[in-house]
Amino acid sequence: MPxxxxxxxxxxxxxxxxxxxxxxxxxxxxxxxxxxxxxxGLLALKKGYEPKEVSSDYKSYEDDLRRAISSGAMPSWLEILEQGKKTGKLKIYACSTTMNFLGVKTEDLVAYVDEVVGAASFLSKAKDSDINLFIS
Amino acid sequence: MEANIVVDARNKSCPGPLLALTKAVMKASPGQIIMLLSTDPGAPQDIREWASHAGHKVLNVEKMGETYRIYLEVLG
Incomplete structure (x- = not known):
């Protein structure tokens, strides 16, 4: 499988x-x-975090996006992830370096995080991927 | 075409229709036919792609006004 x-x-x-x-x-x-x-990105894995803002360049579309989500036209990002987790095929990794400098502890992270890893570990897991994306 | 299960995902945009359909497939039995209703113009092709990877079969796609009726046979 890809x-x-x-x-x-x-x-x-x-x-x-x-x-x-x-x-x-x-x-x-x-x-x-x-x-x-x-x-x-790690901030999104903290317990209780709910994304409400869009990137500053696109502020004028923020209300449109929120409306689409609150109306049910678009699921929330967490609902999407939860369905992915149910397949057993989706793994979620938190960056250990970021946790250090932001002072985030493992117990602060949501339960669906599979592992806290460093760059070398993630690269090792990702090296045989067919598609690699960086979203920021 | 007769369907055993109807999934209404009208007015939901990607990935809503696909996620609604996969939820229904998880509960369905092999051989059952699901009719997915969707107004997302990307849904017919998306569902075909997903089905070819997930091992199910799109039997037919009909367009009624703005709504697509996508018939899926659940395979084992």
Missing amino acids: KISIIVASEKLDKLFPAATLATTAAVMGWESEMFFTFW
């Missing part, structure tokens, strides 16, 4: 949504799928 690896380096709604969509879609297609949350 494999996709996505590095997520932003906690903004407009970055998390496509990252989760691609990762979960791959998982429900039976692909191996993995996401590595680093830098500001």
